[in-house]
């Protein structure tokens with residue numbers, strides 16, 4: 001496997017995505033409870049987008065697990081969930097969540113570019129905040145076309161190309177923050193989204209999505225999320241997060257959610 005995938009695995013192994021959000025002991029019941037509560041507060045729109053009821057009794061593939069919010073939600077409605085991640089530490093965390101809450105699901109440590117699954121075996125794919133970390137996105141799309149059944153649904157989030165961050169915030173950060181000194185635009189983007197040392201992140205427009213996700217139809221899009229640190233500090237802190245989420249975040253937010261159907 002290419003070096004970039006090893007770097008990506010090492011990066012998420014050091015601290016599974018989102019695990020910094022809770023100060024409870026990692027792997028504990030309290031950690032998962034606290035993480036889920038904070039996740040819901042931070043992303044108040046998320047449950048509606050996930051729309052977990054649509055996955056009742058379906059065979060769902062989840063790619064990119066982080067601290068496992070989606071995994072916890074989807075496993076409430078189906079016992080045929082398969083959860084895949086490149087990082088073994090992240091898989092370990094998912095296995096702990098599974099044990100602590102007595103969930104029925106299968107975890108798999110592999111790259112989304114080469115999935116150990118049979119052809120036409122899944123009814124749905126959910127992947128939130130993961131596929132933009134994969135340089136060979138075409139390989140992932142090939143794999144999705146192979147493992148998903150005809151009519152299977154996609155529910156995906158990728159970083160949005162035309163956000164306040166990419167058009168404004170990133171330049172502020174590169175000017176004023178020391179961790180951005182010497183980084184080019186691409187590396188600054190990777191740092192701004194996931195922290196220092198994140199090896200790769202690509203931004204997507206709606207047009208990019210339609211071009212890259214060949215073999216899928218009926219695309220629908222939603223833009224969400226906002227980070228006030230992308231505005232000048234004084235302006236940014238003037239208003240509560242919920243105000244930004246409900247206004248500018250819907251037009252120039254950080255995240256591009258989309259749904260589509262396999263042809």
Ligand SMILES: C[S@@+](CC[C@H](N)C(=O)[O-])C[C@H]1O[C@@H](n2cnc3c(N)ncnc32)[C@H](O)[C@@H]1O
Nearest residue numbers: 012017064065066085086087111112128129130
């Ligand atoms: C930003 S986190 C998102 C996690 C979670 N979905 C959330 O919303 O919090 C990205 C996740 O994608 C995983 N990942 C990165 N590259 C991958 C690849 N090639 N195949 C599978 N998973 C990958 C990382 O290990 C990490 O757990």
